[in-house]
Amino acid sequence: MSQSNSSDRPFRKLTKAIISVLVIAAVVILAWLISPFIIIGQPANFSDIDEHFRYGTIGGESTDGIPYWLWQALPAVFEDELPADQPSKESWSTFGFIQEPDHELPIGFAKSKRSIFADILGIDVITQNCATCHVSTLRETSDSKPSIISTMPGAVVNLQAYIRFLITAAADERFTASHIMPYIAEMDAGLNPLEKLVYKYFVIPQTRDSLLRERHDLAVMDLQSEYGPGRVDTFNTYKTRRFGFQAEDLSPSEVNGIADFPSIWNQAPRQNLYLHWDGNNGNADERNRTAALALVAPSNLNFDSLERIREWLNVVPPPTYPYAIDASLASKGEPIFEANCARCHNLFDHPGEDTVIPIDEIKTDRGRLDSYTRDLASNQYLIFSGITYRGEDKRFRNYRKTNGYVSAPLDGIWLRAPYLHNGSVPNMRALLEEPAKRPVEFYRGYDVYDQDNVGFVSTVAEENDNAFFKFNTALPGNGNGGHNYGTDLSTDDKEALIEYLKTL
Secondary structure: OHHHHHHHHHHHHHHHHHHHHHHHHHHHHHHHHHHHHEOOOOOOOOOOHHHHHHHOOOEOOOOOOEEHHHHHHHHHHOHHHOOOOOOOOOOHHHHOOOOOOOOOOOOOEEEEEEEEEOOOEEEEEEEEOHHHOOEEEEEOOOOOOOEEEEOOOOOOOOHHHHHHHHHHHHOOOOOOHHHHHHHHHHOOOOOOHHHHHHHHHHHHHHHHHHHHHHHHHOHHHHHOOOOOOOEEOHHHHHHHHOOOOOHHHOOHHHHOOOEEOOOOOOOHHHOOOOEOOOOOEOOHHHHHHHHHOOOOOHHHEOHHHHHHHHHHHHHOOOOOOOOOOOHHHHHHHHHHHHHHOHHHHOHHHOOOOOOEEEHHHHOOOOHHHHHOOHHHHHHHOOOOOOOEEOOEEOOOOOOOOOOEEEOOOOOOHHHOOOEOOOOOEOEHHHHOOOHHHOOOEEEEOOOEEEOOOOEEOOOOOEEOOEEOEEEEOOOOOOOOOOOOOOOOOOHHHHHHHHHHHOOO
């Protein structure tokens, strides 16, 4: 008996060794399969605040993000759905998003992890942040290298076209794993077998369902004038996406609430001023959260990130006019400004004043004003109910319905063209003309600066096969009337005033 046990011993040792090797191999294979899913560290944070503004997260990873490799593949998969008037680039720059050479994503996008199991395992997703709408480029001439400027209005980004591309793709019969996975494979994504299964049976079908829900919620776009670059309808999409309003139930007068992206520099002195184009809120923190909610559901906001950005925006200055200024002419323009403009626009010296100018006085297009309704205001008071940050109740408390548009401070006004709340006047010189003499049509989305007229060049239809957006002031929400202030000045006074405005 002992002789038999002795003869079996080498076999048992070999068996144990084989089993050990197999177990180790299984563990290694399992670790390799799940390693891409392990959530490590904080989502998309950067130490440099400007870089964080451009590429950091403001939340939304858990529900609002699009899986990374799917997002990267979509321009190639649905190349035929990209804007017809743009070069076929199979990239997101088609929509005006700015790509810096040392970053994998365009400005305005963050890469983070979405949890798929117990906050331990997740997949890479792409979310958007504040820079989507508040970074743009500036060129002195068509041959100049563009300067990228944070916190200015996103004048070259066509956000509506990007959204329409996503929701149109979702309704396409080609939005299937069998059709999309070969494109992802061609991108050298390096997905392991488990990742491929997750993408095939979970990621792609779930993303399509999510985008189809967005398609339904954004049906209001089919009733509106086309936005073009640099513009958005904030509050009608709130009604349908956040509160369940139905597009067909919106009144015709409120449908076209399209407005320009604003600048967001120098926020500290604005703390006691009425904000948004219609002055419907005097609390900057609430205004910031409102803007974030265009991209992120309330419960998914990253308040730490928003706080960092808020503190920076409080102190970041407006860009200085980078071209030559006739100092003598500008000095003549200062008293003209004081006599004709300062009463409404020199607001930093008069904090706390209600600066909403009644619509019957300012007479600009009322589409944006009418889009913000009392029903919406009452719903907004409920949106952050029960959500706190550092012990502070974050629910809205300051929204109101107004009867006009706010007169805003003019710091950095040279870089905020086109003008009026809906961007319907291409430059400052045109704004100082009577409405009947302002351009009926002009082009938006060109980043070459018009130093003579103070604005962006608006007469160029195309550059290097890149067609710019023809803005038609006759369409609903696009009216360029009103704001008749300064239109009766002499030609010499207008020249001096324009030169002075460059210095603000």
